[in-house]
Each structure stands twice: as C-alpha cells, then as structure tokens.
Amino acid sequence: MNHLLKLQDLSPEEITRILDLADQLKYEKKHGIEHPYLKGKSVGLIFQKSSTRTRVSFETGVHQLGGQPLFLSSADLQIGRGEPVQDTARVLSRYLDGIMIRTYEQKEVEDLAEYGSIPIINGLTDYCHPCQVLADLMTIREKFGKLEGLKMVYIGDGNNMANSLIVGGLKMGMDVAVATPADHKPDPAVLEFAAAYPDHFTWTESPEEAVKDADVVFTDTWASMGMEAEKEARLKLFQGYQVNDELLAHAKNPVMVQHCLPAYRGQEITEKVFEDHADEIFEEAENRLHAQKAVMVLLMKDPQ
Numbered sequence: 039m040n041h042l043l044k045l046q047d048l049s050p051e052e053i054t055r056i057l058d059l060a061d062q063l064k065y066e067k068k069h070g071i072e073h074p075y076l077k078g079k080s081v082g083l084i085f086q087k088s089s090t091r092t093r094v095s096f097e098t099g100v101h102q103l104g105g106q107p108l109f110l111s112s113a114d115l116q117i118g119r120g121e122p123v124q125d126t127a128r129v130l131s132r133y134l135d136g137i138m139i140r141t142y143e144q145k146e147v148e149d150l151a152e153y154g155s156i157p158i159i160n161g162l163t164d165y166c167h168p169c170q171v172l173a174d175l176m177t178i179r180e181k182f183g184k185l186e187g188l189k190m191v192y193i194g195d196g197n198n199m200a201n202s203l204i205v206g207g208l209k210m211g212m213d214v215a216v217a218t219p220a221d222h223k224p225d226p227a228v229l230e231f232a233a234a235y236p237d238h239f240t241w242t243e244s245p246e247e248a249v250k251d252a253d254v255v256f257t258d259t260w261a262s263m264g265m266e267a268e269k270e271a272r273l274k275l276f277q278g279y280q281v282n283d284e285l286l287a288h289a290k291n292p293v294m295v296q297h298c299l300p301a302y303r304g305q306e307i308t309e310k311v312f313e314d315h316a317d318e319i320f321e322e323a324e325n326r327l328h329a330q331k332a333v334m335v336l337l338m339k340d341p342q
C-alpha cells in the first residue's frame with residue numbers, strides 16, 4: 039500500500055491491517071500510551087471543500103503521532119490560482135512526508151499520487167470517501183465483533199459515501215443493499231465492481247426492500263458539497279428516502295444506524311432516529327481519528 043486513493047486499491051488483508059492497527063491506537067490513546075511513529079515528519083492537509091471532522095481529526099492525529107500537520111486551504115495555495123496539480127505535487131513532495139487532500143475530482147487525487155513521490159490520502163472527492171468508510175468498518179466491527187455476513191444498507195443519494203460503502207462492505211464479506219432513485223444510482227464503475235459479487239449486492243429503488251433484515255443502516259446528505267444549486271430540487275426528489283422509524287421497522291431489531299455527518303435532521307434522517315442512535319454515530323465520528331492515524335502510520339512510518 040503506497041497511497042489511499044480509493045478502497046478498490048486495497049486488499050481485504052490490507053483493510054484488516056488498518057482496522058487492527060486503528061483498534062490498537064485507540065486503546066493506546068485511551069490508556070495514555072504515546073505512539074510517536076511520525077516524529078519529525080510533516081503532513082500537508084489540502085482542503086478545496088469545507089470540513090469539520092476530516093480537518094480536526096487529521097490535524098490532531100498527526101500531532102498525536104509526533105508529526106507536524108500543515109493545514110493548506112486551496113484558497114491560499116497557488117493551486118487556487120491555477121498552478122497545475124502536477125507541479126504542486128512535485129514541489130510539495132520535496133517538503134512533506136505525506137499529503138491528505140479533499141477536493142472535487144478523483145483525477146486530481148490520482149494525479150497528485152502519479153506526479154508526487156510521497157503517500158497521498160484521499161480525504162473525500164465527489165467519487166469516494168475512503169477514510170470515512172474505514173472508520174465506519176471499524177465502528178461496525180467494534181459493535182458486532184465481525185464484518186463478514188452482516189447486512190449493510192445505504193439509503194439515499196448514490197454519492198461518494200454510497201460508492202465507498204459498497205466497495206468496502208463487499209471487500210470485507212458483507213452483504214450490501216443500496217436504495218437510491220433510479221437517476222441517482224452509485225457510480226457506474228462501482229456498480230461494475232459490485233457486479234462481481236452477485237450474491238452479496240443489490241440495488242433497488244425501494245428503501246423498504248433494501249432495509250429488510252439490515253444489521254446496519256447508513257444514510258448521508260441528499261445534497262453533497264458542490265451540489266448547493268440543486269438543493270431545493272433534491273429535497274423533493276429524495277422525499278421517500280428518509281431513514282425514519284417506519285423504515286427501520288423492516289430492519290433487524292435492534293439495528294445499528296450510521297451517518298458520516300454532517301446530518302440534516304428532518305431530511306435524510308429524523309431527529310428521533312438520529313438521537314436514538316447518537317452514541318453509535320458519534321463513535322463513528324471519533325473513529326475517524328483512529329482509522330486515519332492507522333493509515334498514516336502504515337503509509338509514512340519509517341521502516342524499522
């Protein structure tokens with residue numbers, strides 16, 4: 039593993055290794071055991087979109103690993119004025135030991151990896167959100183003690199979260215069911231990936247059908263970053279896709295509910311469902327820190 043660009047690039051063994059190390063780092067953090075694996079290293083954090091969790095968990099995560107995080111807003115970088123990502127990659131590779139980037143196009147992340155010479159971590163693109171889904175898998179495994187054989191369901195927009203959940207869930211032996219409107223399906227490349235798991239993947243327009251016997255139900259905003267102009271239209275379009283008590287009555291009882299956050303109560307999830315499952319949703323948010331620290335250690339720690 040040289041980068042974290044998308045979950046398709048990782049083997050199930052590599053994902054398990056990340057989750058195991060994340061569990062260990064979480065234990066060590068809770069017990070005051072220091073783990074300065076990135077001592078003397080600098081990690082650039084490039085943001086072309088807003089963030090609360092990703093920014094703070096990466097900044098504190100690098101610090102806890104003994105390294106130096108650099109928050110780099112694209113508004114302040116020359117990238118924001120048109121300097122090509124290929125040049126940015128080659129320059130930053132000479133100063134930094136790794137880069138996390140949150141941006142729009144997946145190609146930009148892949149280009150950074152191609153032209154740079156240091157590990158690149160995808161902190162969200164329009165296509166996928168691998169850091170989030172590693173934390174999600176960690177949270178599910180913590181609760182159930184396993185991933186294989188569990189039924190994961192995603193309800194809503196076929197967006198970056200849907201794409202990464204499908205890939206991550208299927209790779210780890212889960213059954214994955216997705217319900218989206220027909221014209222907002224997950225990415226075609228992801229559906230092609232899922233086609234290799236015909237007994238473990240279903241897509242449907244019907245949330246009730248998808249959620250049947252679910253162990254864990256995910257949803258996400260109906261209007262992702264960059265889609266602000268479509269927000270009003272999307273609020274109408276996704277009306278039947280809310281995660282509420284009536285829908286969850288079709289799932290297993292009890293069912294786990296996850297949301298990557300930020301959540302829009304009354305839209306993709308009701309206030310009641312959100313608050314009933316707040317503990318597991320905020321555990322999921324916390325696990326971003328531990329899962330990303332594990333990724334950075336595996337990518338950036340000096341060999342012994």
Ligand code: CP
Nearest residue numbers: 089090091092298299
């Ligand atoms: N879930 C997530 O990535 O949150 P932020 O947008 O706040 O980073």
Ligand code: NVA
Nearest residue numbers: 197258262263298299
């Ligand atoms: N799908 C959302 C996820 C936010 C963490 C977005 O891209 O805005």
